[in-house]
Structures are given as C-alpha cells and as structure tokens.
Amino acid sequence: MSAGDSGSANQTLQEVATVVNGIGSYLHQTNFILSCISLVINSFHLLVLSRKSMKTSSTNIILIGLSISDTIIMLTTLYKHYVMVDMENSDCVTSEYRIKVYMDLTVWSILVVFRRCGCWLGVLMATVRYFVVKKITVSRYGNWSEPRVGWVMVFSVFCISGLQTILYQSRWMVVENRSVPLPINCAEYQNINRAPQFSTMLTPFFSFDNQIVLRSYVMFDSIVTKFIPCIAFPILTISLLRVLRKMKKSGGNSGRKISVSSEEKKGLTTKLIVILTISFFLTEAPLGFIYLVKVFFDRNDPILLLSTDFVIYFSMLVTINSILHPTFCVMMSSQYRDSIRKMLGVKRNPKMSSARNKTSVVSVQGIQMT
Template identity: 30%
Template sequence: MQLESLAAYYDYCEENVWLDDNDMSICDYTQIYDDTCTRYPSFGKPMRAWFELISLFIYDYVMIFYRIENYTSLLGLFFNVFHLMVLSRKTMRASSTNVIMIGIAICDIASMAYNMKLWRKLYKEENDTDLIETCEMVDTWFEKNLYKAFYQVQEAGRWCSPIFGVLMALVRYLTIRFLSVSDKFSQAKTGVISVISVFIFALIFAVLTWFRYEYVAYDEPWYPWVGCYDWGYPDGVGYPVYHEVATGFLPNLYVYIGIIFKLPPTILLPILTALLISELVKAKRNRMRLSNSSAQRSGGDRTTFLVLMMTILYVIAEIPNAFVNILEGLFPGDSGLISLLNYFQYFASLVVNLTGVIHLLVCLAMSSQYRDAAKKMLGILNFHPDRIFETSQTSQSSSVSRRSNRTM
C-alpha cells in the first residue's frame, strides 16, 4: 500500500469525524453510512479508523507471508512425514520422549496438510482466469462442512503441539531430577498415555467449536454466466451460496482455549527449560568429578540445545496465537478485527512450518540413535564399499581353496 494512499485515507477519516477524540460512540448509523461499523461494531470511531489504517498498511506484507506459507507447508509436510516414519520404528518408540515427538509430528502434519488446500486459491490468484472465477461451481453445504472439519483437525493439532512441547520438557526434567523413578517416566507407556489424553481433550474442544458457527444460504442464489453452459450447467438453474453465521453457542470458548492450550506453554516452557538446564549442569558437574569423558559432556550439551531450540520456537509461534484466540473470543462479532488478527497468524504459521522442518534437522544432528534409524530405514546403514571389496576378495579366495582341495 502506497504512503500517499494511507495519508489520503487518514485525511478522509478526519473529514468524517472518525478520529475525533471526543466522539467515542459505538456505531449508531445516524450519520453517513460507515462500513467499518459492520466490521468493528464493538469499537468507537477512532479505534475503527486505526484498525482500518493498520489493515491497509500491512495487507501487502501479509500476502507475502501468505504465499511463502504455502511453500513452507509443502516442505514441512515432506520433512515431517519422513520424521514420523523414523520415529515410528521399533527402536525409536521405546522411550516416552520419542513417543511425544511422534505426537508433535502428527500435529505438524495435520496443520500443514490443511494448508495445502490453499494451493488451489493461490493458483487462481496467480493466473487470474476470469472464466475459472466466473464458472467455477460454488461450494456446496457438504463441501463447506468438510473444509470446516479439516480446519478443526488442524486447529486441534495446533492446540496439542505446544502442550506436547511442555510434556517433553517435563518428562526430561523429571527423568533427571528423580533418578529413583526415572525408568517410569522414560517408558513408552508414559508417552502413549500423555499423547492420547491430550488428543482426547483437544478433540472435545474441537467438537464444541464446531457448533459455534453454521452455514446459511444467502437469499440470492448463484447463477452461472451465460458462457459457462459449456461446463454442463443446466439453463436457468441457481445454486445456493453459503456463508458462515455465528450461532451464539459458547461465545467465550476461544478465550478458554487460549487460556488452556496457548498461554500455559508460553509460561511453562521457559520455566521447565531453566529447571532442566540447572539439572543438566548439576549432572555434568557430578560426571566431571568421576570421569573426564567428553562424550558424556557433549550428550548433555546436545540435550540442552534441543530443549532450548524447542522452547524458543514454540514461544515465538504460540504467543501470537494465544492472544489471537483470546481476542477472537472477546470480540466474536467483529469480523474486521478477526481478519486483522488472522494477518498476524500468517507469520506464526510460517514459524510453525519452519519449526517442523527444524525438528528433523535437530534430531539428525543430536541423536545417533535417530541417525541410525534413518539410515536403516533408507537401507544405507550397512552400506560400506570397502566391505563389499573385502567380501569379494574373501569369496574369491574361498573359491580357489575349494578348487585346490578338489585337485588334491
């Protein structure tokens, strides 16, 4: 958006008394029609004008993040499918930490798979084909609800992922802090129970959010353009166009979701990380008194770095989502504000996609068990050209010895 356009819009706001500090009235429609009233009905004129100004200013930048998000979703989906395949191997799923990481990978895959449906919209925007835009069939009621179901699955995954990050750090801390019962915390059974419990809890909230909105048809149906009849549309038949309408069911539900699923990870992950680092430092000092093994020291350092990376990435990605969920619950009827908040979520989604890629890279860099499992899955664990050469020489010598024995 050009600066001149923003300045002109600001002047327009002043001329229409939108920025009058003494006029804080909520929309009453007594003056000239103000379309911001339909988008920000809970706010006075100054706030509505500022919200509109911010939306205009950041729109172009948001579209850049929106397009990048589609490509990072494709990359992250590929990485996370491979990541899940490695973690699902028998040798890897024996510990609670790895089982929780399986849950994180499933959440990331669900989130990125839903984003892939945006490729269709992106294709239409880039090609700008009027015929496709004009003749493409509107979504039916069933298709709308199907997309809604996919969206709820993605949302549930986004809710669960930071909770799994907390559980992973918590299990690691308890394992180091309470050595007498460390085996209990590190068992795969602990991870399975934790992951299933969180998934069920998130599913309950996903079902509740389903009933907050419903699809209602507009009074005016959609009629294909006359040039679209070659697409197989019957003459003069209209098709209902559905839009989303709030039902009023649990209007503050997103506030509860933000408080339960979003805010605790942003608070607990840094605390758990600090506690974990403290325990690792203590364990490192104790090991150094008994042994000077560099391998043991580097193992603790790698674990600390892994937890720190997870903490930083989760906090960056989830803090915006936490406040967005709370504000969406507080102002459910302000569609303009919700759209503005969703702009900031594009950046958070981009970070989440990159986090999914980094998970695999961090595991490859820090876990020899993970590397071995990945190599074995790809069939390259025992591939050594020098061994093949040695085996060939051995088989040749054994063949010569057998021939000599027969001659004798």
C-alpha cells in the same frame, strides 16, 4: 475519545491493515511452498521415528506425536490454499454445496485439534525429561522413560484436544440463503453483499447475550492452549538445565552408578528442548494474544480485523518450526542419524563407531533423549 479522534484512529488502523494485507498475500504464497517442503520432510521424519530402534523411550514417542501433528497441520494448510474460499476465517466458510461447507469446517476442526496437540506435546516432552532426570533414584518415576508412557500421553492429548474442539466447532450451524450479509472480515476473499447458497452462522446457544458463551470459551482456550504452555515450557526447561548442571557437578551420580553418554555431556540432547522452547514461545504467545482479541472486540471491529491479518505471519513461523524439528533431530541425535543410515543402507564408518563406543559406554534411558 471524541468522534474525530475515533475516526482518525480507525483510519490509521485501516492504513496499517492495508500494508499488513499487502505483505500477507505474499506470505500466504510463501507459506504454501514451505508447507509443501514441511510435508515432505515430516513424512520422512515420521518414517525414521517409527522404526523399532527409535521407539525406545517416551520422549521419542512424544516426538512421533509431534511429527504427526506437524504433518496433519501441513496437510490442512494445503487444503485451505487449494480449496477454501477464505484461508483465514472459519466463520467465512461458504459454498454452493452443503457437503463442501461441512468438509471445510471439518478441516478447520482438524487444524485446531493438532495445533493444540503440538503445544501440549512439547510441554509433556519437557515434563517427562525433567522428572526422569530429577527423580532418577526414585523407583516410581523410573517407568516415565518407557515407551508405553509416551503412547498414553500422546493418545490422551489427542483425545482431550479432539473433545474440546468438537465442543468449539458445535458453535456453527450451516444455513441456506442466509438473510443477513456475511461479516465484514469476510470481505477480503469474497463479496459479502452476495448471499451464498450455503454458509455458517452461530447457533443460538453461542450467540445469545452478546456471545458470552463463545467469548468465555475463547478466553479459556487461549489460556489453556497458549498462555499456560508458554509459561510452563520455559519453567520446565530452566529447571531441567539446573538439574543437569547439578548432575554434572556431582559427577552424574545420584545414589547409583550412572554413565552419561558423550552427547549428554555436551548437552546436545537438552539443546533440542531449549530450541523447541524458544521457537514455541515466539510463535504461540503472539497467537494467544491475537485469539484473545476475539474476546474483547466484535468481529467487525478494526482491531480484530487487523489482528486476524497478523495470523498469517505467525502461522508461517509455525510452518518453519515444523521444518526445523526434524533438522534439530538430525543435528543433535546420533541415534536418529544411525536410523537414517540403516534406512538408506549406508554403513557407518568403523573408526567413528569405535571411537564413539570408547567415549560412551552406557546411557540411562530417559536421560539421553535421542
């Protein structure tokens, strides 16, 4: 490519970035409002899931972990809007106070931890449900539906994600009166020609040899956190649907008498995982590609700058998903609705309860994900 063609391409990217940035500023405001709504809804959602009547299966416990992740993600989003100088780049953290820089880096770390947890908890929920349904006649898989299995999975995901994030966040060191200007990608929110009192720079370990260690980690994290779950989630969901279809054709009997609930017959509980799969793929796959751009381009490259501007678009979809998760539970789980009624002191219609008991005698724990 000639110098003229390269200059023309860069100019085109800058023009596109200007448009994306213009829309993005409004999306930041919208995302802030949606985050407030999500925080309220997920706080109530967490209260419902935390009731004793709801903590009866591993899938419900995983839903608790997912709700915790959504709630903390929304809290960090509100913090970024209110307190941080730059809402898009952790390498643009600056302040007149050293403690403020450490606080901002901590919030970024918490955000990364629970974003990763949300990805894997969704996959684990589909995995548990698949094995419980697929191996219902195999005794060694029977305990997969027990709450303690869900707690172990949630705790493990939180710990592993936390350790991984600690390694990643160790790339920063806080410096005072830096001698080099801030990166170009910080220019959107602050004057990069002004030397801030305190800011962040890469440690020598992560910056040597053209940041080979950092680039390798980002590639690994993108594959493990984004692409593998984006592949595994649909595969598990399709496999689950095939198993349930076979069960319905065979009358739901797999070596022992099983009475499937009316909700399961209608496929309402499985639809929750199907919807989670679609929404997860639409948000996390594009973010994975955006993060992967960091591996192949320098942070001052126009393509990287443009990809960073697109983050807010998919981050807002993540916020919308966090609002939809409780909504799907209300729509698709009678047990969830009953728990809300008990919390609010609303009595169930006796006629409806009687009709429900006639259509659903016994449900196998782990098959009915409510």
